[in-house]
Amino acid sequence: MIMKALWLVLPLISSVRSQTSCRCLAGDQCWPSDSDFSILAGQVSQPLLYPKPPAAACYPTSKPSGNCSEVTDNARNGNWRSGQPGSMQSPNFETYIHGNGTIDACYVNVTLGYKCKQGSVPVTGVDAHTISDVQAAVKFASQHNLRLVIKNTGHDYLGRSTARGSFLLWTHNLKDITYNEGFVPDGAPTGESRSKALTLGAGVQWFEAYNAAETNGRFIVGGLSMGASVGAAGGWIQGGGHSAFSARHGLGVDNVLQFTAVTASGEYLTANAFKNVDLFWALRGGGGGTYAVVTSATYLTHDRVPLTATYVLANFTTPAIAQDVTTEFVKIHPGLADAGWGGYSFISPLGLQLFYIAPNVSLDNANATIQPFVQYVTNATGGPGSNNLQAFVVPFESFYAWYVATYTIGEQVGESLELGSRLIPRETFEKEPAKMAQAMLSVNSGVTINFVAGGAVSKPDPESMGLNPAWRKALGHVLFTENWAEGANITEIQKAKQRVRDYVRILDTLTPESGAYFNEATLYEVNPQKTFFGSHYAKLREIKAKYDPQSLFVVASGVGSEEWDGSLNCRHK
Numbered sequence: 269m270i271m272k273a274l275w276l277v278l279p280l281i282s283s284v285r286s287q288t289s290c291r292c293l294a295g296d297q298c299w300p301s302d303s304d305f306s307i308l309a310g311q312v313s314q315p316l317l318y319p320k321p322p323a324a325a326c327y328p329t330s331k332p333s334g335n336c337s338e339v340t341d342n343a344r345n346g347n348w349r350s351g352q353p354g355s356m357q358s359p360n361f362e363t364y365i366h367g368n369g370t371i372d373a374c375y376v377n378v379t380l381g382y383k384c385k386q387g388s389v390p391v392t393g394v395d396a397h398t399i400s401d402v403q404a405a406v407k408f409a410s411q412h413n414l415r416l417v418i419k420n421t422g423h424d425y426l427g428r429s430t431a432r433g434s435f436l437l438w439t440h441n442l443k444d445i446t447y448n449e450g451f452v453p454d455g456a457p458t459g460e461s462r463s464k465a466l467t468l469g470a471g472v473q474w475f476e477a478y479n480a481a482e483t484n485g486r487f488i489v490g491g492l493s494m495g496a497s498v499g500a501a502g503g504w505i506q507g508g509g510h511s512a513f514s515a516r517h518g519l520g521v522d523n524v525l526q527f528t529a530v531t532a533s534g535e536y537l538t539a540n541a542f543k544n545v546d547l548f549w550a551l552r553g554g555g556g557g558t559y560a561v562v563t564s565a566t567y568l569t570h571d572r573v574p575l576t577a578t579y580v581l582a583n584f585t586t587p588a589i590a591q592d593v594t595t596e597f598v599k600i601h602p603g604l605a606d607a608g609w610g611g612y613s614f615i616s617p618l619g620l621q622l623f624y625i626a627p628n629v630s631l632d633n634a635n636a637t638i639q640p641f642v643q644y645v646t647n648a649t650g651g652p653g654s655n656n657l658q659a660f661v662v663p664f665e666s667f668y669a670w671y672v673a674t675y676t677i678g679e680q681v682g683e684s685l686e687l688g689s690r691l692i693p694r695e696t697f698e699k700e701p702a703k704m705a706q707a708m709l710s711v712n713s714g715v716t717i718n719f720v721a722g723g724a725v726s727k728p729d730p731e732s733m734g735l736n737p738a739w740r741k742a743l744g745h746v747l748f749t750e751n752w753a754e755g756a757n758i759t760e761i762q763k764a765k766q767r768v769r770d771y772v773r774i775l776d777t778l779t780p781e782s783g784a785y786f787n788e789a790t791l792y793e794v795n796p797q798k799t800f801f802g803s804h805y806a807k808l809r810e811i812k813a814k815y816d817p818q819s820l821f822v823v824a825s826g827v828g829s830e831e832w833d834g835s836l837n838c839r840h841k
């Protein structure tokens with residue numbers, strides 16, 4: 269009996285042992301051979317990529333290998349950075365910090381005197397131009413047990429689109445765009461209503477999507493940043509995807525009608541309300557880089573309308589004024605959300621900058637809405653003539669006119685930073701404005717209110733998709749960044765990271781039952797499952813297990829990541 273039992277058990281033990289619990293990384297013995305890579309090269313439409321950190325062109329300093337002035341000219345340009353497979357928008361994620369505190373980096377500032385190191389930039393990968401390229405890359409990574417990273421634009425604020433020693437699947441060149449006047453989801457029953465929809469390949473960025481919508485006389489809800497370089501069909505949508513227009517039209521996930529995707533087994537499929545319904549549920553807010561490689565997203569488009577933009581700039585000359593005005597500012601948000609307003613504001617102990625829009629609201633109506641606040645701030649900051657306030661209300665004929673005037677110039681990225689955030693419930697704005705103001709003002713470097721929820725974001729059934737249910741109760745989210753300069757030493761970096769933890773704790777204390785936006789958050793959440801997914805975690809985990817049973821897709825704080833160690837390369841024993 270005993271012998272028999274042992275015979276049954278032994279093969280099991282050895283099969284577990286022979287199955288390594290760690291990914292195979294570049295430089296490891298198990299890393300695929302040149303001949304393995306040449307087989308892969310024969311399966312894909314483009315030459316294999318050998319990414320370098322973007323500043324590599326400036327090295328060696330004695331004889332730069334490329335055009336270094338191109339690097340220094342463009343280091344803060346989001347579109348230039350997204351065009352480079354080895355670049356992240358926040359260059360700190362291109363670096364690697366060893367256990368002993370030594371930093372491997374490739375700094376733009378060559379006078380710092382360091383050598384250029386590969387850091388956390390993948391050493392090789394696939395430049396996908398077709399679905400079959402994506403399938404080949406996924407199968408190769410799976411077959412060789414590689415740490416696969418899916419990278420689109422590299423905007424991720426948690427560095428999830430890069431990893432040291434990894435194999436890269438670059439989706440940037442999946443650029444197809446199709447407009448369909450009468451879109452019907454695949455598999456829909458006959459009689460299903462038709463929509464005016466835009467289908468965007470995984471590599472399409474917002475500037476391209478906005479141009480395509482405008483060309484077709486339509487409006488699309490999307491991300492807003494300088495150069496509009498954020499991806500329109502990658503991490504943005506899978507994490508939720510907010511916009512200044514969300515109070516009017518909902519989040520990205522409320523506007524998507526269909527995805528196509530390649531799963532970990534290499535299968536190409538469609539996910540929508542009729543096909544692979546569970547995957548569709550998870551891809552709407554359950555987080556990028558987790559379930560499958562999205563190859564396209566199809567969005568509902570909307571009628572174009574004019575809008576009115578409102579700008580308010582105020583200086584605070586004392587802490588009491590800061591507290592007073594910020595409290596009043598918090599109080600006006602529920603009403604603004606009900607009127608379809610949205611946008612971005614920045615609050616610090618020194619002052620306030622408000623930059624909001626009201627779609628399909630006339631100049632007079634928008635002005636009438638904001639005037640009581642303007643009057644309040646005028647009085648609170650020293651009365652008329654004290655020159656601590658500027659306010660403008662400006663009409664635009666369309667979203668596109670406003671977008672061109674606002675976002676096509678300027679630079680926003682290229683700085684080493686990490687951020688922290690909290691979704692703030694409407695109830696907190698209504699019931700605890702003074703407490704919320706105090707929490708925000710305690711962040712010395714200031715906070716941004718992304719006023720991107722309420723209104724249409726509050727309407728859908730929270731159970732209708734994977735998105736963190738906390739979004740449905742929120743009016744927006746408050747976030748802050750902590751930055752450091754190139755060449756900062758480990759002590760300075762650790763101090764910045766500690767400030768992120770400390771400020772997140774302050775925001776969490778204000779809103780213990782809320783959560784945070786997966787795409788704009790910190791790596792140091794105490795309970796990332798609760799914070800990012802709330803009550804949806806268990807269902808998301810099940811869906812991941814179904815579509816990615818071997819956990820090929822793993823990202824920091826993503827669903828299923830708790831089964832891996834801090835490097836995300838080895839499974840916990």
Ligand SMILES: Cc1cc2nc3c(=O)[nH]c(=O)nc-3n(C[C@H](O)[C@H](O)[C@H](O)COP(=O)(O)OP(=O)(O)OC[C@H]3O[C@@H](n4cnc5c(N)ncnc54)[C@H](O)[C@@H]3O)c2cc1C
Nearest residue numbers: 420421422423424428491492499502503504510556557562
């Ligand atoms: C300057 C700036 C402005 C921003 N503005 C906004 C904004 O207005 N609204 C907003 O909601 N957010 C905004 N964000 C946050 C943004 O949503 C995230 O950075 C998001 O992760 C970007 O997705 P990406 O695909 O462009 O970037 P990437 O960094 O390339 O990818 C992000 C994550 O998604 C995964 N991923 C990417 N493509 C795919 C795919 N095809 N299939 C599966 N997984 C994929 C990656 O593996 C990674 O985990 C902004 C960020 C920055 C830096």
Ligand SMILES: *[C@@H]1O[C@H](CO)[C@@H](O)[C@H](O)[C@H]1NC(C)=O
Nearest residue numbers: 335336337338339340341342
């Ligand atoms: C280097 O890049 C700059 C753009 O920043 C460009 O103007 C210049 O022509 C380039 N030089 C060469 C030699 O390609």
Ligand SMILES: *[C@@H]1O[C@H](CO)[C@@H](O)[C@H](O)[C@H]1NC(C)=O
Nearest residue numbers: 365366367368369370371372
């Ligand atoms: C730190 O560790 C790295 C990697 O092991 C090593 O290359 C480097 O020399 C070490 N630095 C110091 C100062 O010990």
Ligand SMILES: *[C@@H]1O[C@H](CO)[C@@H](O)[C@H](O)[C@H]1NC(C)=O
Nearest residue numbers: 377378379380381753754755
């Ligand atoms: C580059 O580094 C040098 C040396 O630390 C410093 O003096 C200089 O200000 C830096 N340049 C920029 C543009 O940051």
Ligand SMILES: *[C@@H]1O[C@H](CO)[C@@H](O)[C@H](O)[C@H]1NC(C)=O
Nearest residue numbers: 571572573574627628629630
């Ligand atoms: C815009 O507002 C006008 C009235 O102010 C209304 O008639 C029209 O239907 C609105 N358009 C849309 C698309 O909401």
Ligand SMILES: *[C@@H]1O[C@H](CO)[C@@H](O)[C@H](O)[C@H]1NC(C)=O
Nearest residue numbers: 631632635636639660661662
């Ligand atoms: C907004 O209203 C104020 C107060 O009524 C008025 O002084 C101002 O001119 C108006 N601004 C615009 C742009 O109409």
Ligand SMILES: *[C@@H]1O[C@H](CO)[C@@H](O)[C@H](O)[C@H]1NC(C)=O
Nearest residue numbers: 640641642643644645646647
């Ligand atoms: C601003 O001050 C004036 C004069 O004291 C007062 O009449 C007015 O009501 C105040 N407005 C607000 C919004 O507090």
Ligand SMILES: *[C@@H]1O[C@H](CO)[C@@H](O)[C@H](O)[C@H]1NC(C)=O
Nearest residue numbers: 581582583619655656657658
């Ligand atoms: C706030 O102060 C700054 C610096 O003192 C000044 O340049 C700016 O014009 C002031 N802004 C307003 C709105 O008064």
Ligand SMILES: *[C@@H]1O[C@H](CO)[C@@H](O)[C@H](O)[C@H]1NC(C)=O
Nearest residue numbers: 369755756757758759760761
């Ligand atoms: C790190 O940098 C700071 C600021 O420049 C400096 O004060 C500190 O001594 C440095 N620490 C180490 C360990 O080099």
